[in-house]
Amino acid sequence: MTDSAPDQTDDAIHEDRLWRDDGWTARVIKNEDDDGWAVEMIKDGEAEPALVGPWTMGRDKKNPKPLDAGAFRTLVKTASEVLRRHEQQLHAMLHKRFVVSARGEEVTVTLDIVPDEDDPYADLKAFDAFGAQLAQVRVSAGFKLSKTSAEAWVESEFQKPA
Incomplete structure (x- = not known):
């Protein structure tokens, strides 16, 4: 039996347009507002994305840049901060x-x-x-x-x- 990497779970997915790990899913989607791409971050168990934002075009200027570990970590950090601010606002209300x-x-x-x-x-x-x-x-x-x-x-x- 081999040990998996510490930042991966058994149901982890690491694909160019779909990255699932550490309780989060990043999905690169077609931006409905223009010809570009967007990325949505969804926390496991949630129906709605915590964050949707523009995503970088790849070198061919047609397809999206592939997701990678560094980008995923940044997206998780940003989406977590959005959720934290939302929870603080709700608590204050x-x-x-x-x-x-x-x-x-x-x-x-x-x-x-x-x-x-x-x-x-x-x-x-x-x-x-x-x-x-x-x-x-x-x-x-x-x-x-x-x-x-x-x-x-x-x-x-x-x-x-x-």
């Missing part, structure tokens, strides 16, 4: 946090949106300076948490916002 002062105490107010398809909602929570939870209330997923609304909620002694 679903989780808000403000620190407010109330009666001389610092209170951290958080809003965590649960994007359920049938019944989206959000949890509004308050924590003291030591991280102990002071209150929690379920609110509409459309509730807008701001410094002003956080202060108002704390001042109302955590009554459910209207």
Whole structure:
């Protein structure tokens, strides 16, 4: 039994227009917008590409440049960064946090949106300076948490916002 290269898996494919390895697939495709070529990067298990971008023409100026290990590594790095930024943006949209002062105490107010398809909602929570939870209330997923609304909620002694 021989050992395979450390960067290859049993289902790895290394072809000129298709490269599958390390949980990613790079596919060189005809660019629908012009006469050139594009490359799409798809993470295993995902239906949609994480990245689609232009691909270099080969020397004959008709066919695409073949994929290779260096290009594949660069594409994986770029596509991974795109996914990471998307996850950070989604997290920022679903989780808000403000620190407010109330009666001389610092209170951290958080809003965590649960994007359920049938019944989206959000949890509004308050924590003291030591991280102990002071209150929690379920609110509409459309509730807008701001410094002003956080202060108002704390001042109302955590009554459910209207």
